[in-house]
Amino acid sequence: MGLEGRWRDIDYLLTRQGNVVGPGFEPGPEIREFLQNDCRVLVVGAGGLGCELLKDLALSGFGNIDVIDMDTIDVSNLNRQFLFRMHDVGRSKAEIAAQRIMQRIPGVSVTAHHCMIQDKPLDFYQQFHVIVLGLDSLEARRYMNSVACSFLEYDEDGQPDLSTIKPMVDGGTEGFKGHARVLIPGVTPCFECTLWLFPPQTKFPLCTLAETPRSPAHCIEYAKIILWPKERSDDSFDADCEEHMKWVYEKALARAAEFGIQGMTYQLTQGVVKNIIPAIASTNAIVAAQCTLEALKMVTMCSTGLNNYMMYVGTDGVYTLTTPYERDEKCPICSAGVSYEVSPSTTLQQLIDGLVADPDLGKHLSAPSVSYGSTNLYMRGALEGQTRHNLEKPISELVDGEGSVIHVNDRKLVSAMKVRLKFNGTNGHMET
Amino acid sequence: MAVVADKSKRYDRGIRVWGAHGQEALEAARVCLLNAGPTGTETLKNLVLGGIHSFTVVDGAKVTPADLGNNFLLTADGLAASRAQVATECLKELNESVAGSYVEESPRSLMNSNPDFFRHFTLVIATQLSEAGAVTIDKICRQHGVRLLLLRSYGLLGYVRPSVPEQRIVESKPDSKVDDLRLSNPWPELEAYAASIDLAGAEDVLHSHIPYAVLLIKAAQQWRQEHDGQLPGSCAERTAFKDLLKSWQRHIDGIPLEEENFTEAVANAHKVWAPPTVSSELRAILEDSCAAHITQQSPSFWVLVAALKRFIEQEGQGQLPLEGSIPDMHASTQQYLELQRIYRAKADADAAAVEAHARNILEAAGRDPASLPTSEVKHFCKHARYLRLVRCRSLAEETEPASCRADSLRAALSSEETAANAALYVLLRAADRFHATYQRYPGSFDSEVEEDAALLKSQANALLAECGISGAGGSAAGGVSDDLVGEVCRCAAGELHVVAAVVGAIAAQEAIKLLTGQFVPVGGALVYNAMACTTSVFAF
Ligand SMILES: [Zn+2]
Numbered sequence: 001m002g003l004e005g006r007w008r009d010i011d012y013l014l015t016r017q018g019n020v021v022g023p024g025f026e027p028g029p030e031i032r033e034f035l036q037n038d039c040r041v042l043v044v045g046a047g048g049l050g051c052e053l054l055k056d057l058a059l060s061g062f063g064n065i066d067v068i069d070m071d072t073i074d075v076s077n078l079n080r081q082f083l084f085r086m087h088d089v090g091r092s093k094a095e096i097a098a099q100r101i102m103q104r105i106p107g108v109s110v111t112a113h114h115c116m117i118q119d120k121p122l123d124f125y126q127q128f129h130v131i132v133l134g135l136d137s138l139e140a141r142r143y144m145n146s147v148a149c150s151f152l153e154y155d156e157d158g159q160p161d162l163s164t165i166k167p168m169v170d171g172g173t174e175g176f177k178g179h180a181r182v183l184i185p186g187v188t189p190c191f192e193c194t195l196w197l198f199p200p201q202t203k204f205p206l207c208t209l210a211e212t213p214r215s216p217a218h219c220i221e222y223a224k225i226i227l228w229p230k231e232r233s234d235d236s237f238d239a240d241c242e243e244h245m246k247w248v249y250e251k252a253l254a255r256a257a258e259f260g261i262q263g264m265t266y267q268l269t270q271g272v273v274k275n276i277i278p279a280i281a282s283t284n285a286i287v288a289a290q291c292t293l294e295a296l297k298m299v300t301m302c303s304t305g306l307n308n309y310m311m312y313v314g315t316d317g318v319y320t321l322t323t324p325y326e327r328d329e330k331c332p333i334c335s336a337g338v339s340y341e342v343s344p345s346t347t348l349q350q351l352i353d354g355l356v357a358d359p360d361l362g363k364h365l366s367a368p369s370v371s372y373g374s375t376n377l378y379m380r381g382a383l384e385g386q387t388r389h390n391l392e393k394p395i396s397e398l399v400d401g402e403g404s405v406i407h408v409n410d411r412k413l414v415s416a417m418k419v420r421l422k423f424n425g426t427n428g429h430m431e432t
Numbered sequence: 433m434a435v436v437a438d439k440s441k442r443y444d445r446g447i448r449v450w451g452a453h454g455q456e457a458l459e460a461a462r463v464c465l466l467n468a469g470p471t472g473t474e475t476l477k478n479l480v481l482g483g484i485h486s487f488t489v490v491d492g493a494k495v496t497p498a499d500l501g502n503n504f505l506l507t508a509d510g511l512a513a514s515r516a517q518v519a520t521e522c523l524k525e526l527n528e529s530v531a532g533s534y535v536e537e538s539p540r541s542l543m544n545s546n547p548d549f550f551r552h553f554t555l556v557i558a559t560q561l562s563e564a565g566a567v568t569i570d571k572i573c574r575q576h577g578v579r580l581l582l583l584r585s586y587g588l589l590g591y592v593r594p595s596v597p598e599q600r601i602v603e604s605k606p607d608s609k610v611d612d613l614r615l616s617n618p619w620p621e622l623e624a625y626a627a628s629i630d631l632a633g634a635e636d637v638l639h640s641h642i643p644y645a646v647l648l649i650k651a652a653q654q655w656r657q658e659h660d661g662q663l664p665g666s667c668a669e670r671t672a673f674k675d676l677l678k679s680w681q682r683h684i685d686g687i688p689l690e691e692e693n694f695t696e697a698v699a700n701a702h703k704v705w706a707p708p709t710v711s712s713e714l715r716a717i718l719e720d721s722c723a724a725h726i727t728q729q730s731p732s733f734w735v736l737v738a739a740l741k742r743f744i745e746q747e748g749q750g751q752l753p754l755e756g757s758i759p760d761m762h763a764s765t766q767q768y769l770e771l772q773r774i775y776r777a778k779a780d781a782d783a784a785a786v787e788a789h790a791r792n793i794l795e796a797a798g799r800d801p802a803s804l805p806t807s808e809v810k811h812f813c814k815h816a817r818y819l820r821l822v823r824c825r826s827l828a829e830e831t832e833p834a835s836c837r838a839d840s841l842r843a844a845l846s847s848e849e850t851a852a853n854a855a856l857y858v859l860l861r862a863a864d865r866f867h868a869t870y871q872r873y874p875g876s877f878d879s880e881v882e883e884d885a886a887l888l889k890s891q892a893n894a895l896l897a898e899c900g901i902s903g904a905g906g907s908a909a910g911g912v913s914d915d916l917v918g919e920v921c922r923c924a925a926g927e928l929h930v931v932a933a934v935v936g937a938i939a940a941q942e943a944i945k946l947l948t949g950q951f952v953p954v955g956g957a958l959v960y961n962a963m964a965c966t967t968s969v970f971a972f
Contacts, residue, residue: 003508006501009926012587016881016922019915020963052933055504059470059929075441079481082526105500106508175449176941176951180965212641214768215760259765267440271448278448281478282944285937289930293962296930303588306965314941315607316952318592320967 003106007032010061013302022301031300036063036107039299042128043067044117044144046093048080048279049134049171052288054101055083057132058108060296065101066128068113068120069094074240080281117143122150122414125166130295133170134288136277138191138198141170143414145183145191146333150415152185154336160186169294171287174277176314178287180306182294185334188308192364193328201275216256216264220272223251239274248273286312332361333413337405337420344396344423348378351395355408355419364417368410372399377406395421439529443483454948455483461947463487464553466539466569468519469927471585472559473505474936479943480523486531487523488553491516492538502929543568551576555943559583560927563831563864570595570827579946582827583939586863587923589856590935590960594824594942594953600733601820602812603950610708612755612817615648616656616663619754622774626650631680639682640689643763643771644697651677651697652704663705670705674698692762708817710752717821718744726797732804735797736812737819739789743782753782753813783813822955830957830972831861837972838899844970845901845911853959853968855912859920860959862892875921885914885921892917919963931962938967 014031041062043053046069057065073081073088073096083100084093098110113120117140125131125147135141145168153164168183170191183190208214209222228237228248238244249269256264270276290310297305306322313319332338338361342351352370356362370377377398378387390398399406402423407416440447447455461484465472468491476487493515499506503519510518516534524532535542535549539561542549550556550572558569558580566582573580574597584591618626626649629642655664655673664673677697682689717723722730723737743753756779758772787809791801829835844854866874866888874884892912896902901911938958945953956971 003497003500003511006497008498009502009923009928012875012923012926013928016878018922019918056930056933059502059504075438076444078442078527079444079446079483082477082481085525086528104504104507208762212763212765212768214763214765260769261765267444267447270444276445276448279445280449280944281481282937282940285474285478285933285940289933289937290965293930293934294965303963310965313607314938314951315605317954317969318938318941318958318967320965322965 007061014061014300018303020304022297022303022305025301027302031302032061035061035299038064039130040064040066040128041295041299042125042131043134044131044140045069045134045136046081046097046112047071047077047134047136048281048284049173049288049291050093051081051083051097052285053132053134053171053292054097054110056289056292057295058101058105058110060292062295063107064109064111066111066113067094067098068115068117069097070114070116080279080284082281117147122147126151128166130298131166131168132291132295133168134291135170136172136279141191144168146414148183149185149190149334152334154186158336167298169291169298171291173279173283173287175280176283178283178312179310180287180290180294180312181309182298182306183308187327189325189327190331190334192333193331194325197325213255213259213261216252216261216268217272219252219255219259219261219264220248220269222255223248224273227251245270245273283312283314286314330360332364332417332419335418337418339422340419341422341424342395345394347392347394348398349391352378352391361408361417361419364412365408365410366412368408371407371409371416372404396423439483446482450944450948450950454944454950457948458482458484458944461485461554462552463943464550464556465489466556466558467491467560468493468503468505468515469499469560469585470503470505470929470932471583471927471935471939472557473503473519473523474933475557475559475581475583475939475943476523476936477505477526478937478940480526480530480532482940482944483527484530484947486533487520489516489520489523489532489534490537490539490542491519491534492536492541502927502932504929539569540565543572547572547575550578553578555579555581555947557581557583557939557943560585562867563827563861564868566593567827567831574826581939581942581946583935584860585927585932585935586860587920587926587928588931588962589860589920589923590931590938590958590962591857591860592935592938592942592954592958592960593827593956594822594946595827596822596824596946596953597826599822599824599946599949599953600731601822601949601952602733602815604815604818604820604952605950606818609818610706611703611759612708612752613645613648613703613758614707614751614754615645615704616652616707617751618649619778621778622649623653625770625774626653636682636689638764640691640693641762641764641767642693643761643767644693644700645758645761645771646767647677647680647693647697648701648704651680651701665705670701673704674701677701696762710817713821714817714819717819720821726793728797728799730797732808733812735790735793735804736786736809738793739786739809740812740816742789742793743786747782747785752816753786754779755814755817756780757814779813780810783810786813820952822953824955825971833898833900836899838901840970841896841899841972842901844968844972850968850970852913852916852964853961853966854970855916856920856961857957857959857970857972858892858895858912859888859916862888862895863920863925865891865895873925875924881921881924885917888921889914889917928962931960934960934962 015027017027043050046067071093072090073084073093083097088096092114094112094114098112101110148166148168151164151166153161155161171180204221209218213219249266253264294306297303307324309323309325311321330338356365369379376387377390405418405420408419409416443455463484465476468489494512495506495510495515495518505522506518514536516536520532520534556573556578580595582593626646629646664670681691681694718741722734726735726738756776758775790804794801844850874888875881942953945951954969956969958969960967
């Protein structure tokens, strides 16, 4: 049976001129053809947000979607990950999600990648027009951020080269609250620019756990952090193993009883051990739909785009706030190069030590390698022997002078951090 | 047993948000959906996943190709079949413990022929009804005491309107709470406990494990004695108060020992002079006439509010019942647990006093005083400071010129923050009038989009004029901008999937609030503006 007229509603938006549209919007049937045939979108994560994103993208006209997720389906996913059924438990999220979307929406192609995001080469990520993140961890977000920013290049005037921008859309939820944000490397802030948006995790001091427990959570952490390594040193703890979780619960329960602490439950034990962030279908759906809408706007310009962060709070009525966060001009991941002041006589070794000790830059570094243009100044691994002699040389002998940009690589980074050297005056003067 | 275990696993993440009692309320909910477009099916999808009891879909349409372009809960195989039936089958697949049924009839005809049909439901979700249809279903639901959510997805505009005469909320679950510690006005047991701890005589380990609450009670007491009974008020005084705390720290060779409890005391010193307050919302609830006249029919919420009022006037001496829980504090286990016990005991005593008032009130109203379980009174007292009440006006009151709140509408149209979304609200209503006049929505035909824009604008102006709001015509004085009129015509009442998904998901959150009695539902019309990624709530 024919499906003529299937895209009627989305076509109103794509084929008619509007008054509130993005720059350069030219309505016409070509836009949907582009979405269906040529545009490539990647969904990172096939969980609560991912399932919604896949559905929303497919029903917004995107015809070629890839999805990557290393996880398998768990019973506790079924309250929100609507593409999965009880009999799917244990199977690949990415693969089942892709199948279900293609079964339901004729003509849409979804390619599943059941692996870690780190398993894919940079080329893989390069092929997409837009990347949509449905992740629940900061670490994974930072990794994808460094991937997207690694493609970014700047011209001589320090302006981002538009053809190298890999835009991303990110969503996240907790209970009745969520956020959607647009990341255009070089234009809007990247995750590293606004790391402070992510609250730090609470950690209990060890002495509290060992000596003065006061709450069920203290007893649970004690069982997991102190008792497990002591009593089961041969097993590595696995939070997804029910026997392990029950063991921690029993031990925590005994400790709570010993100290007279009330309120210990198995549910709480799981929550503390796995750091469970409560997730529900509705909030995921709000955030994923907003993210999809932004991806659609970004690709088609059919309406004005989000600048650049939207917060949603559904606990007391409904409250939303859009905030134009600003880039950190000194961001080592997305800026044209962080300025770093050194004396020209500083040796390469001293420079490297200084970078690692720097409060801003050091957090991205553990054992950096340094290059300048195509020259390896100091490399870890196989080239270490060949480059070691440079460590003793003053930096002014290794680069072309004031304003030179060196590339600092580290296993903590996906792509090089660009550091613009600024020679500090007094020592420079003495040298000349 | 296996079923129960599976359920607690399956619904674990939701239960962490609304508790086992919230989940029970959801599992008892019978939901009726009017119209199985994407707005409706997305709302139900989110609720079926959460584990409601059952749903019934009312829709008289057949599945068309355009449905397959915006609705995930229909299948290509179902083309030309009953939309209610196909949607019901797809929804049932999502959760085998939820029962689903359908009625193949248009909502309008069912409302007219059998209004009693709706009385069996806990919640009715009415989607994509025109204003006239919405007013009708609102009347039916109010008559039967059934909660109602009205939803629209219209191009890049979304609309969510709960309609409940009165939502009484005990567990409003505010994002931030101030600890209820009574540091500057301890009750006798707490005061005695603080006095029993001898700061000067304590050996070092004990000294560094005295909970900060005790340190602050002692400091507040000493400060008052030295300052005519006053608490620190000015900035300088507050600094001096913190210095007083620091002066109690142990020293070795003039260097203060690291005592974490003192660090915490200094960081929490504001709790002495800034205790939790009584919000304007709670004040209004206490003064509400429902609490002044307890009858045979009064819900237990109002009985308890009346009892709460008596408690505040009598035993509480102006204070609410103690909440009873305390935050973690650096302390020895034994000291902390003792402190915890003292707070709990006081909370229990306060709740018992409230309970006694409640029983007297029930008796006076000719009701069984034992009908109110102690657990409910305790629960109420624990949350008393954050009670909330939401009353939605009926849709007829909101839309009829004689009763609509024209001043609020005028203000919303002229405030920079809400002007666009208030204009969208007006345009949605104007589009319904357009439809009533021309039997089509504006922008339905490519060739008539511009002409329709002019007609839509005059409908909007007529609506504003009826409410006594002039100055329409896109001027700064209010009214609707031509840009937005154009955008509303551009989308021709299309139901975009993403907009429907947002509306359906906001609606599911609101439904969960209405069904569990937790969190605070929207008290008016919520407008979602997908162009600007904003929302506004209007109580017109
Ligand atoms: Zn950055």
